[in-house]
Amino acid sequence: xxxxxxxxxxxxxxxxxxxxxxxxxxxxxxxxxxxxxxxxxxxxxxxxxxxxxxxxxxxxxxxxxxxxxxxxxxxxxxxxxxxxxxxxxxxxxxxxxxxxxxxxxxxxxxxxxxxxxxxxxxxxxxxxxxxxxxxxxxxxxxxxxxxxxxxxxxxxxxxxxxxxxxxxxxxxxxxxxxxxxxxxxxxxxxxxxxxxxxxxxxxxxxxxxxxxxxxxxxxxxxxxxxxxxxxxxxxxxxxxxxxxxxxxxxxxxxxxxxxxxxxxxxxxxxxxxxxxxxxxxxxxxxxxxxxxxxxx
Amino acid sequence: xxxxxxxxxxxxxxxxxxxxxxxxxxxxxxxxxxxxxxxxxxxxxxxxxxxxxxxxxxxxxxxxxxxxxxxxxxxxxxxxxxxxxxxxxxxxxxxxxxxxxxxxxxxxxxxxxxxxxxxxxxxxxxxxxxxxxxxxxxxxxxxxxxxxxxxxxxxxxxxxxxxxxxxxxxxxxxxxxxxxxxxxxxxxxxxxxxxxxxxxxxxxxxxxxxxxxxxxxxxxxxxxxxxxxxxxxxxxxxxxxxxxxxxxxxxxxxxxxxxxxxxxxxxxxxxxxxx
Numbered sequence: 001x002x003x004x005x006x007x008x009x010x011x012x013x014x015x016x017x018x019x020x021x022x023x024x025x026x027x028x029x030x031x032x033x034x035x036x037x038x039x040x041x042x043x044x045x046x047x048x049x050x051x052x053x054x055x056x057x058x059x060x061x062x063x064x065x066x067x068x069x070x071x072x073x074x075x076x077x078x079x080x081x082x083x084x085x086x087x088x089x090x091x092x093x094x095x096x097x098x099x100x101x102x103x104x105x106x107x108x109x110x111x112x113x114x115x116x117x118x119x120x121x122x123x124x125x126x127x128x129x130x131x132x133x134x135x136x137x138x139x140x141x142x143x144x145x146x147x148x149x150x151x152x153x154x155x156x157x158x159x160x161x162x163x164x165x166x167x168x169x170x171x172x173x174x175x176x177x178x179x180x181x182x183x184x185x186x187x188x189x190x191x192x193x194x195x196x197x198x199x200x201x202x203x204x205x206x207x208x209x210x211x212x213x214x215x216x217x218x219x220x221x222x223x224x225x226x227x228x229x230x231x232x233x234x235x236x237x238x239x240x241x242x243x244x245x246x247x248x249x250x251x252x253x254x255x256x257x258x259x260x261x262x263x264x265x266x267x268x269x270x271x272x273x274x275x276x277x278x279x280x281x282x283x284x285x286x287x288x289x290x291x292x293x294x295x296x
Numbered sequence: 297x298x299x300x301x302x303x304x305x306x307x308x309x310x311x312x313x314x315x316x317x318x319x320x321x322x323x324x325x326x327x328x329x330x331x332x333x334x335x336x337x338x339x340x341x342x343x344x345x346x347x348x349x350x351x352x353x354x355x356x357x358x359x360x361x362x363x364x365x366x367x368x369x370x371x372x373x374x375x376x377x378x379x380x381x382x383x384x385x386x387x388x389x390x391x392x393x394x395x396x397x398x399x400x401x402x403x404x405x406x407x408x409x410x411x412x413x414x415x416x417x418x419x420x421x422x423x424x425x426x427x428x429x430x431x432x433x434x435x436x437x438x439x440x441x442x443x444x445x446x447x448x449x450x451x452x453x454x455x456x457x458x459x460x461x462x463x464x465x466x467x468x469x470x471x472x473x474x475x476x477x478x479x480x481x482x483x484x485x486x487x488x489x490x491x492x493x494x495x496x497x498x499x500x501x502x503x504x505x506x507x508x509x510x511x512x513x514x515x516x517x518x519x520x521x522x523x524x525x526x527x528x529x530x531x532x533x534x535x536x537x538x539x540x541x542x543x544x545x546x547x548x549x550x551x552x553x554x555x556x557x558x559x560x561x562x563x564x565x566x567x568x569x570x571x
Binding site for chain 1: 305306310315318319322326328329330333335336339346347349389390392393395396397400401402404405408411412415417418419420421422423425426428429430445446448449452456506509510512513516517530531534535538542543546549553557
């Protein structure tokens with residue numbers, strides 16, 4: 001008897017399980033549908049439009065323009081320049097700061113953490129505006145510096161590259177500090193004691209033991225900053241004063257001023273492909289869950 | 297003081313004195329992180345057109361300007377309405393998706409998770425012009441519905457990540473116990489699982505609200521007409537000139553963010569030590 005029912009029972013259970021998997025998966029369908037309709041399909045359409053020329057036929061002219069025209073080349077150079085400089089400055093400022101926090105007793109460290117989280121959650125536009133007010137010719141920084149005798153004439157520190165970098169670094173710093181700090185907190189202090197015990201000076205112990213252990217966190221943070229910078233719009237648009245033109249800004253003016261969807265789409269496609277390529281290469285070296293916080 | 301400088305700061309006998317540069321550096325960084333945003337608050341109460349600090353004459357004229365302008369009020373209404381609706385839409389959809397992806401062993405779960413995260417990875421400008429194009433076809437341009445849908449897409453990754461990581465730390469066998477005692481799955485989820493991940497759900501909801509409330513680039517393209525958002529109008533005003541009214545609005549936005557974060561601290565924090 002049992003020999004006879006077992007196979008059919010097993011088949012039924014398998015069917016039930018398959019059904020359950022599907023039903024559970026189906027719970028994510030509203031989210032998937034929405035992302036498809038609002039994001040994936042329109043971006044797919046932009047991809048298509050980028051290959052349509054001015055005459056309505058298939059053409060590569062939108063991509064050729066990027067290579068042949070000097071101005072487009074300059075935009076890509078600027079974008080990489082701003083992204084690399086911002087990432088570099090964030091590492092130089094953020095890493096020591098995260099190290100500082102990791103050495104504090106946890107109550108004090110949490111207090112310092114607030115100073116990182118407060119700007120992190122403040123609107124990007126508000127922070128960009130704040131820097132515009134501070135850095136302008138009659139702004140606080142120029143006024144104070146002149147009254148302190150640091151410089152004599154109001155310096156031009158906004159509506160150019162300097163202003164853009166100051167604003168970008170301020171906005172991106174938390175993205176670097178948080179993962180680095182997380183990596184540092186996870187390190188067992190006994191490793192450093194062991195290194196000291198074996199005769200390593202604090203400097204040697206830091207560079208051979210501590211730093212390598214924080215490298216994945218640093219890499220994840222730097223990657224996040226770099227990728228966010230590549231597609232950044234608001235801060236360079238406001239603080240750059242038209243002198244720092246990044247890819248995203250060219251996309252916007254292609255639509256708003258020239259109503260050239262082909263050109264805008266092609267730039268967007270290049271930007272997206274760059275982002276995905278960097279993420280893909282990075283994912284070969286690193287578990288990207290760190291970036292999304294999925295690892296915790 | 298001198299003794300403190302000579303006392304060891306670490307197990308490896310580095311003294312506080314040797315670390316002094318780090319302390320000075322860190323204090324400067326903290327000041328630079330926090331003050332630029334906070335300084336806008338007193339400046340917004342300055343009577344001067346040039347936003348002095350400290351203000352020589354205090355006044356609320358920029359606030360009067362804001363609350364007296366029907367355009368700004370309209371924008372504020374749109375922003376709050378959109379943010380609130382985004383929270384109401386993104387939270388349940390995102391929690392459902394996080395739960396579904398967490399508990400299903402379907403083959404495409406990994407792919408679906410990547411799809412959920414894409415809105416975070418695609419450059420915002422591309423999302424914006426894509427949505428702009430789609431909304432022209434769907435006649436959703438300049439509507440609250442359209443804005444809410446687009447902002448929901450942007451908020452979904454946060455909801456899925458925050459709720460998903462809470463589910464990772466949750467023991468699903470509790471739900472199985474409820475089901476083996478006869479509760480249907482949905483009931484087991486609502487009465488057993490949801491109460492235990494509620495902190496993550498509340499945090500997700502507040503993040504969804506802020507995502508929408510602070511969003512600029514997408515709103516620049518798809519909001520307008522009768523329904524421009526605050527951020528869209530602020531951005532346009534910034535391009536023209538430095539209008540001190542923006543300082544007043546910025547202060548209000550900082551206030552909204554702070555309230556949200558305090559709420560998250562109160563309602564979104566798990567008091568139990570294991571989480």
